[in-house]
Structure formats: structure tokens, C-alpha cells
């Protein structure tokens with residue numbers, strides 16, 4: 001497949017690029033400032049998604065779009081910029097009639113006591129603020145069924161670790177392991193996202209992954 005990855009230079013996005021290439025896909029990698037290394041089957045594009053015409057032309061031949069966009073934790077209006085960015089990406093996905101997978105936060109998942117993660121004790125407050133924009137995106141678009149969107153909310157902790165393929169899937173509830181930690185390696189997260197691109201199971205819904213052992 002031809003997969004467009006927005007945020008190809010980011011923590012999550014670069015791992016998605018690597019997993020997609022390792023599975024034989026062609027990747028259109030979009031980044032804003034920080035170039036990643038050149039690889040076979042990877043076409044890198046330095047652009048901002050807010051240049052809509054250039055962005056649309058760059059992704060128009062993709063079979064599927066994956067967004068690991070993040071305006072930056074230090075953006076002056078970070079939360080609103082998340083929404084503005086997804087407004088552009090979803091508008092263009094709709095126009096081109098493409099499936100888009102959006103990596104959002106875990107803060108709108110439901111924790112074990114029925115409370116949303118963002119209202120509970122899972123995260124320190126600054127982390128909740130950092131994910132507020134993804135919550136706004138999810139609330140705005142979760143019932144938008146005219147666009148083929150798969151949302152993924154990762155485990156609470158995404159760490160720089162290896163591919164195990166030994167994670168579990170859930171929908172709206174935060175998953176925990178036996179030590180009551182909610183964790184996933186960024187490589188397993190990227191792997192699950194590429195599987196959703198290859199064989200979509202969560203269009204117009206949301207899924208989560210975490211280790212349960």
C-alpha cells in the first residue's frame with residue numbers, strides 16, 4: 001500500500017514510518033522541521049499541513065492516511081492548534097475519500113472506576129493539559145460518520161521500547177497489566193496502527209491497545 005504519515009519525524013510517527021516500510025509499504029512521510037533519515041520506499045516532504053493545497057497534492061495518491069500530528073507541547077495555543085490541524089486533515093481526507101487513522105490521547109478513555117482518565121489520578125495535571133487538544137478533536141469528530149476515521153487512544157504510558165506483538169485491544173476503557181500499569185511500547189503502538197491501515201476494523205470508532213500480562 002501507499003501510506004501517508006503526517007508527523008513522520010515525531011516520536012510516534014517515525015516508528016509508524018519504520019513499521020510500514022518493514023512491512024513492504026511505500027510511505028509518504030510528512031514533517032514540518034526535523035528531517036528523518038532517507039530510506040528505500042520513503043518519500044519525505046517538508047511542509048505544513050496548513051498549506052492545504054500542497055498538503056492535499058502530496059497525499060492524493062495515498063491509499064490511507066495516518067496522522068501522528070502534534071503541534072508541539074510548547075505551542076502557545078496547543079489545544080486549539082490540534083483542532084485546527086485535524087480540521088484540515090479531516091476535510092482533505094473527506095474530499096479525497098480516504099481512510100484516516102488519527103493517533104489521539106488516552107485521556108478520554110474510561111478508567112477502572114468509571115471515571116475518565118483526564119478526571120482521575122492516572123496522569124499528573126500537565127500531561128492532561130498536553131492531551132487536551134486531542135480530547136477536543138475526539139469530542140468534535142467522534143460522531144462524524146461521513147469521514148472514514150479510525151481513532152486510536154494508546155495506553156496511558158507510551159515508552160520507547162521494542163516490538164512484542166503481545167498486546168491486547170480494547171475500545172473505550174483503559175487497559176492495565178497485572179501490576180495495574182497501562183503501558184505500550186511505541187513500536188507496538190506503531191505496529192497496531194499499521195495493521196489498522198492494512199485491514200481496517202475500527203473505521204468510525206476508536207480503539208486502544210496495552211499490555212495485559
Ligand SMILES: NC(=O)c1ccc[n+]([C@@H]2O[C@H](COP(=O)([O-])OP(=O)(O)OC[C@H]3O[C@@H](n4cnc5c(N)ncnc54)[C@H](OP(=O)(O)O)[C@@H]3O)[C@@H](O)[C@H]2O)c1
Pocket residue numbers: 006007008009010011012013030031032033034035047048049050068069070071072073103104105106107130131134153154155156157158
Ligand atoms: N499515552 C498517550 O495518550 C500518548 C502518548 C504519546 C503520544 N500520544 C499522541 O500521539 C500523537 C503524536 O504525538 P508525538 O509525541 O509523537 O508528537 P511529536 O513527537 O511532537 O511529533 C509531532 C509530529 O507532528 C509534526 N507536525 C507538527 N506540526 C505540523 C504541521 N503544521 N505540519 C506538518 N507536520 C507537523 C512534527 O514535525 P516536526 O517535528 O518536524 O516539527 C512531528 O513530526 C499526539 O496526538 C499525542 O497526543 C498519546
